[in-house]
Amino acid sequence: MNHLPPARRSRVLHRSSRTLPPRAIGGHGAWLVEEGGREVLDASGGAAVSCLGHQHPRVVAAVQRQAGQLCYAHTSFFTTEAAEALAEELVGHEPGGLAQAYVVSGGSEAVEAALKLARQYFVETGEPQRSRIIARRQSYHGNTLGALAAGGNAWRRAPYAPLLSDAFSHVSPAFAYREQRPEEDEAAFTARLAAELEAEFQRLGPRTVAAFIAEPVVGATAGCVPAPAGYFRAVREICDRHGALLILDEVMSGMGRTGTLHAWEQEGIAPDLQAIAKGLGGGYQPIGAVLVSGRIVDAVERGSGAFQHGHTYLAHAVACAAALEVQRVIREERLLDTVVAMGERLERRLVERFGNHHHVGDIRGRGLFRAIELVADRGGKTPFDPAHRLHARIKAEAFARGLACYPGGGTIDGQRGDHVLLAPPYIVRPVEIDLIVDRLGEAV
């Protein structure tokens, strides 16, 4: 392999920050190995990707097997055994009425496809006036133009604003820590959020709305924010009453991350379209998918007959084989039970360590998807001055201590807040949970 000196690396290789990160040369379990041999505990699986940790022998063998047999066959000519088996694994039992899997290469592509399928559904069913999409502020749906327009993060959208569709509007992110009023209990908060969504349907004209899109547990932008109890039941009822579709973006929160395979299982509802990615392939191959309800599949079949959308790498055979093995390992090794148990341990340890910390305002999340929110003043929930770039400093301090975590600075209506997101692999061991919290504690 070509060992480029650092100056050359920084010139030819795109990097996501000003400084050139160290080179990763290997991994095992929850650990990444850096050039020089230092081991870094992967407390976030990148961005909630590596659900089985690194170099899981069963997945590596499945990738090698498929690569040796067949890597690529275009979906307009062929299916593959790997693609069929993955679809059967995902929707064979029609979870929540989701009957078909449209397999793409990542999360943004899955969101784009879900948005387009929602629109196509109404073209097929004779309601072409339905073209509006309601999304939520402080949500992240991806970086391609459609997904970016759906996202609620104003500063991410700003530089590209002239390129983004105005079909999207945004309502509250249902963020209790920041938005629930002191005089409100959870039911009153949920009722206010439902009234706001209803008002948005009315403002747009209910029969112009194609879909509402939301992350069941908000991920990167706000840091593991579950909705208040009853929120998604209210959302489902409003969508149904107005004939709009519900799209859930489970790219980050799905595939077991929150303790159930799909996060919506904990909400007592099911979506019409669901985007999944990260934990689907666990980082072994780039892959994402849209799970499509039987109602939409049938409408398309009765109508034009096919989804009017395609990508070169749809249902890539090696990616499907990797994802299939990841999902089989999760199921056969009952890893959702581990997610619940280790998630409880992580929460307990976070509360012990940060429960009384004057700069930690909130500890939240589900399963192995947890975050702490950092504030200058706990009583007033005052965020730190963005100029401090606190989340970036915590990332650096943690990394220096051999911990890779996922800090972020979110924005709600122009107000910033810093959080640290933790999303360790489902195979994480109790001692590693303790180490994550100890190292994060030192960094904070």
Ligand code: PMP
């Ligand atoms: N939706 C959500 C909820 C995400 O967290 C992400 C990625 N962070 C995406 C969509 C986009 O996925 P990708 O980066 O694979 O395109």
